[in-house]
Amino acid sequence: QDPVWHGEGNVAVHTRMVLEEIRRLPPPDSGQPPETALVLQLAAVFHDIGKPLTTRWREPLDGGPARVVSPRHAEAGRNYLCLRLAALGLPWEVERAVLALTALHHHPRRLVMDDAPPALWRRLASQCPPRLLFDLETADLRGRVCPDLEGQLEILDLFRMRCMELDIWDNPDPWRDWRQAMDAAFPSRSPAFRGHALATAMSDAATGLIQSVEEGIARAWQLKDPAPEFMLLWGPAGSGKSEWIHRHGGEAAVISLDDLREEVAGKRDDQSMNGQVLQEAREQVKRHLRSGDGGRVIFDATNLRRELRSSLLELATDYGATTTIVALRTPLAELENRNRGRPHPVPRSVLVRQCERLEWPDAHEAHELIIVR
Structure with a gap:
């Protein structure tokens, strides 16, 4: 020190x-x-x-x-x-x-x-x-x-x-007055819309785009209703992302980087064409989000680095989507066991490197952060 x-x-x-x-x-x-x-x-x-x-x-x-x-x-x-x-x-x-x-x-x-x-x-x-x-x-x-x-x-x-x-010292809901104002402004709208409006206003206020909840209410009229949903999974190899999609994905469009690598490079573990793979993934995100049917898109990759997450979440926001990070917090020992049992396990050295370089997602990176334990 x-x-x-x-x-x-x-x-x-x-x-x-x-x-x-x-x-x-x-x-x-x-x-x-x-x-x-x-x-x-x-x-x-x-x-x-x-x-x-x-x-x-x-x-x-x-x-x-x-x-x-x-x-x-x-x-x-x-x-x-x-x-x-x-x-x-x-x-x-x-x-x-x-x-x-x-x-x-x-x-x-x-x-x-x-x-x-x-x-x-x-x-x-x-x-x-x-x-x-x-x-x-x-x-x-x-x-x-x-x-x-x-x-x-x-x-x-x-x-x-x-x-x-600011009345946030012992307040379990620091945005309570904003939440109440948004609910009062849109009493007939769905809880999903009001949640989207509040999350957008909170983000806009934190970046300095707006200064008051009244400005957030005015801007909320521009939001899509229903809005498309963009869900970004987070977790090293073996954390259970595919299992989560199987249980909760429903009719969502799933964009998998592993599948795209197999399609573009011929092997799902071939990292040599990642630039092209990511570009194709972004194009698929755009295509699904602009379809206008208010559907859900799930982005299936490790997404361990904030820079990549930020790029994708900003893209989804630009297309009017609600954004959610689903973080699968799997203990290290369990990761190794699950990885060995996967149809396509990654080498242990790759898994170790992922765990050394990962960046835990902040709650404010997306409209919502869901932790799966």
């Missing part, structure tokens, strides 16, 4: 100090979930687990001494944990909270320092309770030796006060 911001020593020393700070917290009050203490202790243990994966030396531009940096270590930690936490046998609500805290524990100070718009505060609160983020980041700061500690803690206090101003 950088000796300026972590004068206490290495990650193990810092983690122990953070855990000690968490244990000093008063017991959760009656309004908090009973698993709160366990969530915070696990988050303290794992919050910097991504640092060994990302730490490197960086030469400063001003010619000063090299510094130790760990870029995007919080997200890397969540990606590392997302298929490994299952081995602990924890309730999903505990796992979900620990993953969110690991990935987002630096965000409270960023929101304050960036003077972020309210929509980004609501987005963060919908991903993880602000009170838990505040407690973990307070412990993260107190569990280190660094300059300007009091100034950093003051920034966290500003985070807490702003959350209270």
Whole structure:
């Protein structure tokens, strides 16, 4: 770790100090979930687990001494944990909270320092309770030796006060007032339409396209009703994507990259023509979504990298579709067993590489994120 911001020593020393700070917290009050203490202790243990994966030396531009940096270590930690936490046998609500805290524990100070718009505060609160983020980041700061500690803690206090101003501090539905306004504006429309309208407004607000729910209501009149559905599956080889399609796909049009590789390159494991395969897949997505029948399209691939997901989800949104990511969260040991039993298993080295490079999907990447366990 950088000796300026972590004068206490290495990650193990810092983690122990953070855990000690968490244990000093008063017991959760009656309004908090009973698993709160366990969530915070696990988050303290794992919050910097991504640092060994990302730490490197960086030469400063001003010619000063090299510094130790760990870029995007919080997200890397969540990606590392997302298929490994299952081995602990924890309730999903505990796992979900620990993953969110690991990935987002630096965000409270960023929101304050960036003077972020309210929509980004609501987005963060919908991903993880602000009170838990505040407690973990307070412990993260107190569990280190660094300059300007009091100034950093003051920034966290500003985070807490702003959350209270926005009524998201202890609010399980940070978008509740927007949801109520959308329901009131479209009382005769289907729940699917109102959900699509709300999700679109939330996304537009987070990107700065709109500033108020009233603008979101005005823009909702442009949405298709019924809208086509675009579902993007996520999961390494052996996670059960084909089985999920068999059970839940129904009459959906399924676009499979493996099938397209077999069609274009002659073998489903031939990666040499991936550019052409992806282009054909995109053309098929366009063709199905513009058919106008409000049908469902399922994109069957590993979709482990955010860049590819983003491209496909933006394409579907441009065609007026609702978007859903279906993440099949299968434990590592089970992945290997399932892969061996597939009609077309991938080499173990490929599966290991997939698990090392995967990026867990964020809830805001699509209109909806479904976790299959």
